Amino acid sequence: MSPNDPLVIDAFVRALESHVGIALTPDKRYLLQSRLTPLARSNSLENWPDLLQLLYGRPVGPLHWQAFEALITHETSFFRDPFHFEQLRLKVFPELIARRRRTRRLRLWCAGVSTGQEAYSLAMLLRENFPELLDWDVRILGTDIAASVLARARQGLFSAAEVSRGLSSARLAATFTATKNNHYSINSASLPPVSFETLNLIADWPDLGRFDLVxxxxxxxYFKAERRTQILSKVHARLAEDGGYLMLxxxxxxLNDKLFRTLVLPRGVLFTNLIA
Ligand SMILES: C[S@@+](CC[C@H](N)C(=O)[O-])C[C@H]1O[C@@H](n2cnc3c(N)ncnc32)[C@H](O)[C@@H]1O
Structure with a gap:
């Protein structure tokens, strides 16, 4: 069988979809070459089709997972899509804080958090704008399928290029310490607690409790419509019963507007789990 055999490629693309959820549509298959060539070479193979040939017909194991990881996009930045954080500051947190005034407890979840910038951005936003939360029980959970990005998120060490994307110099000075080699370490002790756990959105989820904001x-x-619908109904079941928010x-x-009510906001959209 030729290493370029469409059967071999299709088998890999199917395995990627069934284990990670990422649907590599035909227009995205060019990514196989750019993302898998380095992995093939580091395994002493001449090229990426040889790698797929090696994986073909074998049970999914560590080398498959390395290949899956190579196909995952981890792109992120601090305060990515700043208008989202503006809506959180202006609308969502004031409302959640008013609603939770009695229990003084907030649970926030960043699903697919990558290297952690999204979770740390939430933590900074809360600390800067809502001093009343200082003695509340606030926790931010970041989850991702990829252990490699979570290790970086836990470490909280970012390159100069990473902090230059989305962080003002005031925020950098207030929350980070410059370290060797032009890196910056986040002073997480000054922020609401942020923790990171592995979680594959298309596998069974552990009991995470319920969240005020996801x-x-x-x-x-990156997922097919059926997968998106399945995941959104699972998210719905994890939102606070009296109204949690989901931000995509x-x-x-x-897709599933039977479960969520859409709030159309000036720039960006939020969803609640309450039916209008
Ligand atoms: C493009 S990044 C987005 C990061 C961040 N949410 C943001 O918007 O900046 C997508 C992240 O989702 C993660 N991811 C992909 N498939 C996943 C799955 N099945 N379960 C959990 N996380 C997944 C990837 O590892 C990656 O870090």
């Missing part, structure tokens, strides 16, 4: 931005965009990416939209 950010699931720029994750579902700027170019994403909700």
């Amino acid at each position: 950010l699931m931005r720029n994750v579902l965009i 990416g700027a170019s994403e939209s909700i």
Whole structure:
């Protein structure tokens, strides 16, 4: 069988979809070459089709997962899509804080958090704007399928290029310490607690409790419609019963409008789990 055999490529693309959820549509298959060539070479193979040939017909194991990881996009930045954070500051947090005044407890979840900038941005936003939360029980959970990005998120060490994307110099000075090699370490002790856990959105989820706010931005965009619908109904079941918020990416939209009520806001859209 030729290494370029469409059967071999299709088998890999199917395995990627069934284990990670990412649907590599025909217009995206060019990514196989750019993302898998380095992995093939580091395994002493001549090129990416040889890697797929090696994986073909084998049970999914560590080398498959390395190949899946190579196909995952981890693009993120601090305060990505700033208008989302403006809506959180102006609308969502004031309302949640008013609603939780009795229990003084807030649970926030960034699903598909990548290297952590999204979760730390939430933490900075809360600290800067809502001093009344200082003695509340506030927790921010970041989850991702990829252990490599979560290790970086936990470390909280960012390059000069990463902090230059989305962080003002005032925020950088207030929350980060310059370290060796032009990197910056986040002073997480000054922020509401942020923790990171592995979670594959298309596998079974552990009991995470319920959340007041879920950010699931720029994750579902890579998935097929059925998967998106399944995940959104699971998210719905994890939102606070009296009304939690779900925020998707700027170019994403909700599919299951039986479960969520869409709030159309000036720039950006939020969803609540309450039916209008
Ligand atoms: C493009 S990044 C978005 C990061 C961040 N949410 C943002 O908007 O800046 C997508 C993240 O989703 C994660 N991801 C992809 N498939 C996943 C899955 N099945 N379960 C959990 N996370 C997944 C990837 O590892 C990646 O870090």
